[in-house]
Amino acid sequence: MTASLIADLAVAGLITGGIYALVAIGLNLQYGLLRIMNIAHGEFLMLGAYLTYALRTATGASPLWFVPVSALVMFALGLLVHRLIFRRLARTSPTVEVLEERSLLIGFGLMFVLQNVALLIWGADLRGYDYLAQPLEYRGVIVTANRVVVFAVVVVLSGALVLALRLTMVGKAVRAMLQSPLGARLVGIDTQRLHPLCFALGLALAGVAGALLSMIYEIAPSIGESYTVTALIVITLGGLGHIVGSLAGALILGMVESFGMYLTSPSLKSLLSYGVFVLVMLIRPRGLLSR
């Protein structure tokens, strides 16, 4: 392997890892905080991608404008889904385990609904648009411009998120809830008001990831599933409720896939990520970074 090849693979791994990070942090907010195992998380990403695609082809404007639009729409959808489904579910479930299992089943239901709604509207074909597809070169490493843009957005967003969690009052409240749900309530944090917001924020991140994804790849109604699985793997790698852990886990997985696929074969991609998943579950079921 030459130096430039290694750099190529590392850059590719960083970019996929960055997108994984957004998806995984979103899922981690939902599962780590609310114990909602939202298996349809990837479907919301897919919706965000289609929304961006539809707006871009209708208006012709730069898809970057539609990243916040997608985030807002998914945020609103998240509030709605939480209000209609998960609030009731959390109240009627006797234990956390029951809540996890039932939310998993509900997630499957949502997955059916969202995927087939997308199929009804857009059909099963791959769809995409051209955006900044010209290559950029820097010291022999060649990347298309859209990937650089996507990576920049990911870095800015995840940095802002981590900072917001550290510095703002709401962020501190969220971290307190992650550490100890009961303790958070005891010190006066209004969990009933924060829960819907956190759930919706998770979906908004999925919406952003979807919008970014549509700039690089072609999209289809079935793309969501693999991102859900990836997000689950990343959460397991990074540890439940660990936002920084998710970030690290996502980058690791991106690298593993990038280098692994080059060294073996592209058809082994899912075998590789499932392999990593099973391995982590065997060795550290509570996450690599957990204490």
Added chain:
Amino acid sequence: MTARRALVATAAPAVLAVLGLPLYASDFVVALALSCLMYAALAVSWSVFSGATRYLSLATSAFFGLGAYATALALGTLPWPLVVLGGALTAAVVAWLIGLITLRLRGAYFAVLTFGLGELVRHTVTFVEKSLSGTVGRVLADAPEVATVYWTVAAVAAAALLTFRLVERSDLGVALRAVGDDEQRAATLGVDPRRVKTIAFCLSAAFAGAVGAAMAPRWTYIDPSSVFNPFILFQTVLIAMVGGPGKLRGPVIGAVVFSLLAEALRLNLPYLYMIALGVLLILSVLFLPDGLAGVGWLARWFEPPRPAATVVHPDASRR
């Protein structure tokens, strides 16, 4: 016991009529009944493990697919009953391995990991087929006739029903329900959770494998994406959950309802059918946590009143 006798008297001709379908009914009706039987067998056997222990197993497609592949490999060299048995055995062995890894986890982690391992099985089969035999699919030559397949699936379904009842009334069933109620307490009271979970998990996988092995000849050509189809898993879990996995009648009601619904909607309006499935699943989890079997009037209709002495106390597992 007159109510029970009356039930038997009405049920016996009905069972005979269903069993005789391949002799007089049209292909369409036979296919419909076959799909009912297949999902009844899958959902009932799924409930043997997951209904009692409330461990949500998501590896059913993997076991089904393994059974189908066992048939593809063994058909022609082994007699038909042994082929089906081989499918069951393959699935049970793989279930034992998967159980070794997953059965120490609980809740969503167990569910997700069984799904992940199921997908791993599928991708492994795909990869092995691609690199060893150079093809993705297999053609099933000299497959048995539709009637044979039908009666085999019926036999597997009957065996699954019988197994569910036997397990439910045995010490194993009590232990499994105890694990489902409170695993630590069950362990304190002398149940070996690991052992009973492993037995039930393999048992339920064996039936899924047998169904897959028996159904394989229906397709004449099989490939990983058709026999390891996650849809088989989703529909099985859906049927069991909507029907109510704690009771035998739950999955049976569910299988009949969904097979008819599927036939009515799936061909004409495939997307709407799936959307309806999703909405039903959400509604049933939200409003019918015990499934259709928990609905009062349905429960009474299916279970004629019994003398008080034979009524099993709901807290039997907590003796």
